[in-house]
Amino acid sequence: MIDEEIYSLEVERTPAKARLDAWLHDQFPEWSRSMIRRWIEAGAIRVDDQTTKPSHSLRVGQKVIIIPPPPSTMDLTPEPMELQILFEDEALLVLNKSPGCVVHPAAGHATGTLVHGVLHHCGGTLSGIGGVARPGVVHRLDQDTSGCLVMAKTDRAHQGLAEQFAQRSIHKQYLAIACGVPKCSEGRIDAPIARHPNNRKTMAIVDHGRHAVTDYRTLQSFGAHASYLSLNLHTGRTHQIRVHLKHLGHPVFGDEVYGSKATHRLSSAIGHSPPRQQLHAWKLGFTHPITGEPIEHVAAPPEDFQVTLESLAESSQIAVQALRP
Known part of the structure; x- marks a missing residue:
């Protein structure tokens, strides 16, 4: 799922802690105060698109945008690579x-x-x-x-x-192969996401988490084994689709983090084990930031995704030609 490194927050009510650094620490308790201060001083955190200080007093209606800076010790020597x-x-x-x-x-x-x-x-x-x-x-x-x-x-x-x-004006449409078949052929998953309280390397549905919304539509079901889904993201949280589909009870096939048991059951049932999570960012639409023209592009799923679809289609006796989004 799109894992964007950009955070946009609006101060919706008078904060108990008005200092910018203290307020952000309340929003992101996994971030240290010292790290937040460094980011503010580096200009990676802005208020109303202006650089500011850690001691800035927030007011209702102000917008805080965060682009977390990376470590500065990496060697970025250009390397030849085949690009699509x-x-x-x-x-x-x-x-x-x-x-x-x-x-x-x-x-x-x-x-x-x-x-x-x-x-x-x-x-x-x-x-x-x-x-x-x-x-x-x-x-x-x-x-x-x-x-x-x-x-x-x-x-x-x-x-x-x-x-x-x-501003969430980017159109992001994904394709996923999920374990099992959702009860409703289409729907909306509206469930907040945050770091897992016991495993900080993963995400989870958490009451105090950040707002996250995913719409899904079933393109094809393969008996009761699996489903081919189209998903639209309205937010861009870390691992959003993977966490939301797990929450729905139908994790992404091949996702060893959020759906290992379901993946192993499905692999045994159809005799095929995908090499990775079967999730593909199919379409991306946005306004060109310079010309203002609408831009929309579609990326064909890679071979491993197609092979998984063919394996499911064969096991369910469904024509592969009918599986295009």
Whole structure:
């Protein structure tokens, strides 16, 4: 699922703690106060699109935008890489990210990321707003999620795209193969997401979590074994689709974090084990940040996704040709 690194929060009522750093620590208790202060001082946290101080007193109606900065110790030497480019101009490019590809450098992934490949393609320059290790990165996809991703070449394009993500005006449509079949053929999952209270590496449905909304529609069911779903994201929380489908009782097939038991049962039933979570960012639509023109691109699912569909279709005696979104 889209895992965006941009947070947009509005102060909806007079805060008990009016200081910006204290208020943010209440919103994100997993973030330390010292880290929040560093981000504010670095300009990664803005109030009403203005840089400010940790001691800034918040007022009702103010908007806080956060673009978490990355570690600054990564070596970003451009690396040649085969890229599936769907659209490119002077300001941005839209790619079909391959499964298994990490978007930007992080712990354990110092080289070989999409950023390294795009830097090589673009002659070593991208927008600098994302920080030293994340040039051009406006949003992310999980390592094992494939599909549409937009990257900014210029700071102006980056700012314009970041605003659209923060305002939730980006259209994001995903395809997923889920374990089992939802009772309702379509519906909305409206459930708040936060870090799991006992496992900080995963996310969970938590009462005090951040607002998260996903619409789903069943494109095809394969008996009672599995379903092919189209999903629209209205928010962009970490692991949103994966967590929401687990909450629905139908986790993504191949998701060993949120659906390992269901995945193993389905694999045994159909005689096929997917190499990764079967989740694909199929369509991405936005307004071009420079020209104002509407942009929409579709990324064809990769081979492993198609093979899984064919395995399910064969086990259910359904024509594969009927499985296009």
